[in-house]
Amino acid sequence: MPRTLTRDAASPRRRPVLAASLLGLALAALAGGTASAQSAWPDKPVRLVTNFPAGGPLDVLGRQLAIPLQAELGQPFVIDNRPGAGGNIGADAVAKSAPDGYTVLLTIDTTLTINPHVYRKMPFAPKDLKPLMILSSSGLTLAVNPSVPASGLREFADMGKKQELTFSSAGNGSPGHIASALFASGTGARITHVPYKGNAPAVTALIAGEVQAGILATPGLLPQIQAGKARPLAVTGSQRSPLLPQTPTVAELGLKDLGFDVLYLTMVPAATPDAVVKKLQGALQHALAQPEVKQRLGTLDMVPLGETGQAAADRLEANRQRYGKIVESIGLKLD
CATH class of the missing domain: 3.40.190.150 (Bordetella uptake gene, domain 1)
Known part of the structure; x- marks a missing residue:
């Protein structure tokens, strides 16, 4: 009597279908797990x-x-x-x-x-x-040593057309360095950049008279300005500084190309x-x-x-x- 052959689930014909189904389930689980992980974010510091x-x-x-x-x-x-x-x-x-x-x-x-x-x-x-x-x-503040005779930014820039001006900054490539280069290119003033290792020593150099000017972070300059050891000429920001509301922006002085935020x-x-x-x-x-x-x-x-x-x-x-x-x-x- 002839035998009836029954093809089981693991037979060659059904293996591709089974594999595809398992792969789909795995991908769905992975996607669900990823979505769940994202929705649970953050679950650690x-x-x-x-x-x-x-x-x-x-x-x-x-x-x-x-x-x-x-x-x-x-x-x-x-x-x-x-x-x-x-x-x-x-x-x-x-x-x-x-x-x-x-x-x-x-x-x-x-x-x-x-x-x-x-x-x-x-x-x-x-x-x-x-x-x-x-x-x-945040803008920066262009400040000068009190010994500098210029009373305003344009007068100071005019000084730089007649003699070399010295600027301190917090270091090569720092915001103050780039802002001082913008000042030179925008006004035609000649400057010598003197880099220091950070804003604090750059401020110290300014008040000590090692340099004539600096374009520096305002919070570090503020105590020296309040003590009369540095004089602000302008701020580089698009708005006046909350710390120096009486100091004009470079744009207000007609030098908007000197702006630096x-x-x-x-x-x-x-x-x-x-x-x-x-x-x-x-x-x-x-x-x-x-x-x-x-x-x-x-x-x-x-x-x-x-x-x-x-x-x-x-x-x-x-x-x-x-x-x-x-x-x-x-x-x-x-x-």
């Missing part, structure tokens, strides 16, 4: 990397923001100071971190807009990071999921709206902005192009 020294404006800003961010998102925001190489060390650490929203860079725009033109070899590419938000901006921003690795990015942006917007944060920004000479998306990317790109021309004109290169 977030590291907020600042790429300039502890105690500086970035560090103070980060510690102030960490309070409302933790309150809203339910996880600690831990400050991790990674200074060095003009901000490149900290930025590189974030660019190479996992794109999961648990490592966020708090930086100034010069890391992305000046450093690529200045450093012969960058450890990361600007495209490795994407902006979350431009939090705030330092932008404070947060960034994440470029592959960070959009859902996490939006959650972070929302929390940052709420943090900036807090009265205590606004008050702290004022003491740091910062104006809140809250720019995100294409507007933030376009602003960074415009600065990158503008500063690149200045860097090229002065032939600045660093290893």
Whole structure:
């Protein structure tokens, strides 16, 4: 009597179908797990990397923001100071971190807009990071030693057409260095740039008379201005400084091409999921709206902005192009 053969589930004809079904289930589970992980973010502390020294404006800003961010998102925001190489060390650490929203860079725009033109070899590419938000901006103050006879910015610029002027800055490639080069190119004044290792020694050099002028961070200059040891001529920001409301902007003095805003921003690795990015942006917007944060920004000479998306990317790109021309004109290169 002939036998009836029954083909089981593992037979060759059904194996491709079974494999495809299992693969589909696996992919669905993976997608569901990924979506669940993103919706649950954050479920552990977030590291907020600042790429300039502890105690500086970035560090103070980060510690102030960490309070409302933790309150809203339910996880600690831990400050991790990674200074060095003009901000490149900290930025590189974030660019190479996992794109999961648990490592966020708090930086100034010069890391992305000046450093690529200045450093012969960058450890990361600007495209490795994407902006979350431009939090705030801050101008610099152009101040002179009281022995300088010029009473105003234009008179000081005219002095520079007759004699070499000396400017201090916080270092080669620093915002003050680039701003002083903008001053020279925009007014025709001849200057000698004298770099120091940080804003504090640059201020000390100014009040000691080692240099005639400096374009420096306003909070560090303010005590010396109040003591009459330095005289402000103008601020470079698009708005007057909250700390020096009586000092005009360069634009108000008819020299808008000398404008220079330092932008404070947060960034994440470029592959960070959009859902996490939006959650972070929302929390940052709420943090900036807090009265205590606004008050702290004022003491740091910062104006809140809250720019995100294409507007933030376009602003960074415009600065990158503008500063690149200045860097090229002065032939600045660093290893």
